Amino acid sequence: MTPLLEIKNAVKTIYNDDDNLNILNNINLTIKPKDFVVVLGTNGAGKSTLLDAITGTNELTSGKILLNGKDITDENLAKRSRHISRVYQDPKSGTAPRMTVAENLLLAKRRGLPRRLHLRHLKENMPEFKELISNLPTLDNRLNTFTEKLSGGQRQTLSFLMAIIQKPELLLLDEHTAALDPQTSKDLMELTNKVILEKELTCMMITHDLSDAMKYGNRLLVLKKGQIILDLNKTEKDKLKEKDLLQYF
Numbered sequence: 001m002t003p004l005l006e007i008k009n010a011v012k013t014i015y016n017d018d019d020n021l022n023i024l025n026n027i028n029l030t031i032k033p034k035d036f037v038v039v040l041g042t043n044g045a046g047k048s049t050l051l052d053a054i055t056g057t058n059e060l061t062s063g064k065i066l067l068n069g070k071d072i073t074d075e076n077l078a079k080r081s082r083h084i085s086r087v088y089q090d091p092k093s094g095t096a097p098r099m100t101v102a103e104n105l106l107l108a109k110r111r112g113l114p115r116r117l118h119l120r121h122l123k124e125n126m127p128e129f130k131e132l133i134s135n136l137p138t139l140d141n142r143l144n145t146f147t148e149k150l151s152g153g154q155r156q157t158l159s160f161l162m163a164i165i166q167k168p169e170l171l172l173l174d175e176h177t178a179a180l181d182p183q184t185s186k187d188l189m190e191l192t193n194k195v196i197l198e199k200e201l202t203c204m205m206i207t208h209d210l211s212d213a214m215k216y217g218n219r220l221l222v223l224k225k226g227q228i229i230l231d232l233n234k235t236e237k238d239k240l241k242e243k244d245l246l247q248y249f
């Protein structure tokens with residue numbers, strides 16, 4: 001089976017006058033289709049830099065990235081975004097504030113197509129959008145609300161829906177529940193897990209929450225100083241205790 005994602009000898013070097021720093025230090029990683037990989041690591045370990053390299057936000061100093069067997073190392077961000085979705089920690093970063101919830105969903109649904117939105121498209125897609133939020137009390141009846149009027153949790157739920165509406169080949173979650181209150185964070189994490197399993201998505205999720213890291217996903221990576229220092233499969237992960245993980249921090 002072709003791996004969904006292959007990262008080969010990925011190096012990202014920051015050049016300083018006195019001291020060059022490899023913030024990604026020869027990362028090799030292969031992810032299978034439908035894997036849900038949780039990524040842990042101390043602040044500054046290189047987790048976001050790794051996602052930046054995958055999305056093309058920040059290019060590698062050396063190394064290769066393959067998606068479904070195709071070398072995408074030199075593809076730009078826009079081209080990669082047709083296949084790769086990312087949700088950030090900041091609820092404001094994923095949505096357009098002066099557009100309604102429905103208009104944001106339409107933008108996400110039409111990603112890769114001309115950005116002009118017609119009322120006709122909105123009308124056509126309304127039943128699907130209603131269905132999409134029908135089991136989400138947090139967004140119920142909010143389709144015509146301007147996004148800037150939503151709470152952080154509502155906005156982050158919308159960012160997540162926008163990221164999955166087109167079934168991305170790869171979903172990247174960058175501490176997407178970290179800025180939310182505990183209950184809202186738990187609700188969004190449950191929704192995330194449900195959607196990933198139901199839609200059989202392939203996902204990499206960065207988190208600092210050890211209990212989420214143990215509860216969700218079928219693989220667990222720990223990054224330290226730009227290297228993968230722990231890589232556990234589901235069976236190994238299920239035997240873990242929180243204190244076992246703490247030693248890596």
Ligand SMILES: Nc1ncnc2c1ncn2[C@@H]1O[C@H](COP(=O)(O)OP(=O)(O)OP(=O)(O)O)[C@@H](O)[C@H]1O
Binds near residue numbers: 014023043045
């Ligand atoms: N453009 C840059 N210039 C200089 N240093 C950078 C740059 N980008 C990242 N770094 C450094 O690289 C290291 C890795 O950063 P990165 O944001 O990937 O870490 P992280 O594991 O996501 O951390 P956190 O958990 O705090 O989000 C940090 O020490 C950071 O300061």
